[in-house]
Amino acid sequence: MALRHTLLKAAANKNMSTYGSVLDRFLISNTSSASSSASASASRTSTASLFEPTKSTTTGCWHPPKYSLRRQAKLVREAALTGQLELLPDGPKTSRLTQRLARFQKTNAFEHTSNEYEYVPKLKASSEIGLSRPKVLGERVIKPTQRMTKHDREQAFRAAMEFARGVGPYSGRAKIFKGSRVDKHKQVRVQDVKAKLESMETTKKEWKLVSITNLFEVHEFGQVC
Structure with a gap:
């Protein structure tokens, strides 16, 4: 029991010291940076070096953040x-934890919405159960699907479709076409051929006009020679 108590106390205080926890030390040492980043967006350039890599304006080299990813995760x-x-x-x-919390809230909202339409059968008395059963052969019984309105x-x-639309590893991405390159561009070729067939009469008139013009130019050139 004493060993277990010691281990639990050590696990609870593994990030604690005489100067407070890791978060307390971070907030004390970066009070001005943290408060300014939360209140004003103009000072984000100064706080970007804490958690994000920054690019030097003079040399063009990237500098790593002040806190590593492991320390960021702990904070x-x-x-x-x-x-x-x-x-x-x-x-x-x-940003990753914020997205996870937003997804968790969305999941809770969906579960709350789905619970509104969940059918919970009520306990009936034995006399009421006898009334709900068919008395005559061939009499229709209320189906479970008919207990909820359309x-x-x-x-x-x-609501389920709206929830499933934003869940999964491919949410927010464009749908990838599965097939050969010929099948992928088939619709574009069909529309191109259709547009050319619709403008075929205009194309024929233009070709005839160009042919007649060329014929006259050749005839005039022969007479001059």
Whole structure:
């Protein structure tokens, strides 16, 4: 028991020191940078060197951020647990956790919406159960799909489709065409041929006009010679 208590205490205080936690030390040493990045967007150039690489205007070389990705992950994790995530400057770990939290909130909203249309059967008395059963052979019984209205089913299906549209590794990407290059550009070729066939009469008139003009030029050149 004493060993377990010691291990739990060490795990809870592994990021603590006499000067406070890792997040406390970061906020103390970068108070002005963190507060300015959260309030004004004009000072983002000065705080970009904390979590993001910066490019030198004189040499053109990229400089690594002041805090490594491992330290950024530790800071972001502790800030999320203490509710101080908005105090940290922008960075890869901060943006990733923000996206995950937004996706988590969206999932919770979808679950709340789906629970509204979830059918929960109510316990009935034995006398009511006997009334719901068919008394005559061939009598229709209420199906489980008929316990919910058509409007509610359509709304639940629409909410599920809207949720599935923004979930997955390919969300937000353009749909990739699966097939050969000939099949990929087939529709473009068909439209091109259709446009040429529609303008065929105009093309024929232009060719005839050019042929007649060339014929007259050749005839006049022969007479001059």
